[in-house]
Amino acid sequence: MRIYADNASTTKMSRAAIDAMLPYLAEQFGNPSSPYALGQAAKNALETAREDIAAVLGAAPREIYFTSGGTEADNQALRSAAAQGKRAGKTHIVSTAFEHHAVLRTLEALRSEGFAVTLLPVDETGLVEPEALASAIREDTCLVSVMAANNEIGTLQPVDELADICRRRGVVFHTDAVQAVGHVELDMRALGADMLSASAHKFHGPKGAGFLYVRKGRMPESLLLGGAQERGRRAGTENVAGAVAMAAALRECAEHREADSRRLTALRDRLTEGLSSIPHGILNGDAQRRLPGNVNFSFEGVEGEALLLLLDEKGISASAGSACAAGSLQPSHVLLALGRAPELARGALRLTLGEDATAQEIDYMIRAVRDAVETLRAHSPAWQERMSGRAAFLL
Numbered sequence: 001m002r003i004y005a006d007n008a009s010t011t012k013m014s015r016a017a018i019d020a021m022l023p024y025l026a027e028q029f030g031n032p033s034s035p036y037a038l039g040q041a042a043k044n045a046l047e048t049a050r051e052d053i054a055a056v057l058g059a060a061p062r063e064i065y066f067t068s069g070g071t072e073a074d075n076q077a078l079r080s081a082a083a084q085g086k087r088a089g090k091t092h093i094v095s096t097a098f099e100h101h102a103v104l105r106t107l108e109a110l111r112s113e114g115f116a117v118t119l120l121p122v123d124e125t126g127l128v129e130p131e132a133l134a135s136a137i138r139e140d141t142c143l144v145s146v147m148a149a150n151n152e153i154g155t156l157q158p159v160d161e162l163a164d165i166c167r168r169r170g171v172v173f174h175t176d177a178v179q180a181v182g183h184v185e186l187d188m189r190a191l192g193a194d195m196l197s198a199s200a201h202k203f204h205g206p207k208g209a210g211f212l213y214v215r216k217g218r219m220p221e222s223l224l225l226g227g228a229q230e231r232g233r234r235a236g237t238e239n240v241a242g243a244v245a246m247a248a249a250l251r252e253c254a255e256h257r258e259a260d261s262r263r264l265t266a267l268r269d270r271l272t273e274g275l276s277s278i279p280h281g282i283l284n285g286d287a288q289r290r291l292p293g294n295v296n297f298s299f300e301g302v303e304g305e306a307l308l309l310l311l312d313e314k315g316i317s318a319s320a321g322s323a324c325a326a327g328s329l330q331p332s333h334v335l336l337a338l339g340r341a342p343e344l345a346r347g348a349l350r351l352t353l354g355e356d357a358t359a360q361e362i363d364y365m366i367r368a369v370r371d372a373v374e375t376l377r378a379h380s381p382a383w384q385e386r387m388s389g390r391a392a393f394l395l
Contacts, residue, residue, distance in 0.1 A: 008352035021245035049247035058187040069210035070178035070322035072201030074102040085142020124154035125286035147176040153285030154294025163192035176204030182253035205249035211255040264292035274366030291355035298344040301383035310372040
């Protein structure tokens with residue numbers, strides 16, 4: 001049995017996305033900036049994709065700007081708000097300690113350029129307290145950026161409440177919704193965010209395609225110098241095939257989201273219950289307020305990378321955390337932000353389910369994880385010390 005349980009890292013392209021994409025890789029290959037028929041056909045396809053994405057999000061088409069993915073969208077959002085804030089004499093930014101590295105490293109760069117950055121803590125389930133955000137906003141705050149759903153533990157933030165605080169204080173609010181788009185309901189008319197980032201390959205679209213939503217009345221600043229594509233806000237020939245496929249994938253996700261969410265939530269809870277039976281393990285993140293397909297556990301006495309190798313031998317593709325940090329020996333900054341001990345942060349396992357997951361696969365994964373944890377603990381001197389009473393358990 002081969003089970004793919006790393007959908008937070010990337011998803012398999014849907015048949016609908018592939019079928020939508022193929023004509024724009026072959027027959028309809030025109031440049032959307034060209035004035036002749038072939039180019040205009042590509043431009044029409046691009047604008048239809050923009051309209052379709054906007055319709056799913058309850059946005060206006062002109063509020064959607066195509067990017068190469070979530071990282072670019074995050075960078076453009078943060079740098080746009082920072083530049084505009086600086087011109088108005090505002091150089092303070094608020095975010096959280098467990099954002100994706102696309103946000104955190106951009107904030108590090110902005111800090112080196114003279115911006116002050118406040119990183120809010122999260123509670124043990126990964127939630128930001130709205131009161132903490134309200135207290136952190138200053139007169140010179142130009143931007144607040146809080147992710148909608150965490151990429152490691154799946155925690156869903158009260159984005160609408162956070163956005164409302166920012167709106168009442170006159171501060172731009174951005175949310176990295178890369179993990180949320182296509183999987184939870186997002187209506188920009190109700191959400192209140194000024195900017196939102198998304199990436200197609202997280203919802204069965206192609207890699208290399210994404211978008212930045214920017215609320216009407218605001219304008220993103222171009223990161224790239226060149227042509228006047230995307231209304232002068234993102235230079236470079238648009239990825240027509242990627243945009244068309246992304247729109248098709250998002251439409252399909254929206255059509256099936258409610259049913260998929262109910263089924264995935266039931267499977268997620270079944271997996272959580274099974275893994276909870278393994279002694280000295282702990283669920284990371286809130287048990288209920290999380291993405292439907294996300295399960296993240298830490299197991300004491302186990303190294304996450306070794307656990308992944310054993311699971312791979314058993315036919316299970318999983319991860320220890322963010323794909324962008326794969327290979328790092330440092331413990332997860334997300335789990336450290338929750339207050340987990342470094343050892344537990346290094347012993348994490350993230351299983352993220354796809355819409356085609358089955359109960360049979362869930363039960364197999366529970367058995368496989370239990371066996372792998374027992375195998376690793378049997379060869380761990382530190383675990384043996386705890387079992388003999390010479391050292392204390394962390395959990």
